[in-house]
Structures are given as C-alpha cells and as structure tokens.
Amino acid sequence: MPDSPQDLHKKVLGKKGERLVVSYLKKQGCKILKTNYSTPFGEADIIVREGDEIAFVEVKTRTGDGYGAPREAVGDTKQRRYYQIAKYYWLQTGEEPNARFDVAEVYADGRIEYIKNAF
DSSP, X not given: OOOOHHHHHHHHHHHHXXXXXXXXXXXXXXXXXXXXXXXXXXXXXXXXEETTEEEEEEEEEESOSTTOOGGXXXXXXXXXXXXXXXXXXXXXXXXXXXXXXXXXXXXXXXXXXXXXXXX
C-alpha cells in the first residue's frame, strides 16, 4: 500500500532534520560513522564518534509543539531498541567503545536542541 500524503510529509521532514543534525555534528567536530543504520532491532538515525565516545543519535523533527517536546517521543520502547541497536553495532564492528545515547530535537525554524546522554 502506498504511503499517504501525511506519511510522505513526515518522511521528508524527518530526512531534512537528519541532514541538519549531521551538518551540526560535523561542525561540532564529530565523525559521522553511520546514518540510517538498519538492524533487526530497528534503525539508528545517526551514529557518531566524538573523542573516545560513540553516540547513537535519535533525531526528532517537529513543525510545532502540539504533541509536546520532540524528546518526549523517545520513550521506553525506543530506548530499549537503541540499546539493542548498540549491542548489534558492537557485534558487527568488534569493538565495545564508550557509548552514549543522544536525542537531537529539530524545529521548523531549523533550530536544533541537542541532548547528550538523553537516556
């Protein structure tokens, strides 16, 4: 079944937000390791190396605050998935570095609120 116009809008908005965050992270000196890293447990939006840490980044893009802050959409289920994604990544790469889990909030005006160690 094809995506609805609303679903397509969300996908386009999400991809735009991810591109903005990649640019932001590069400017912060992070090395982008993976984008849209797909695993049997789900997808990590961005994986970056910053110093001796690897950050698994969930990007949440919103056009308004009608549904609350974007970070509020990263609940327990999403957090558990990210832990599984990180374990899978470590098995695939053979390394278990210092890891953290970040959330990037992207707003319609292009503003980014970046939360390190969000969960």
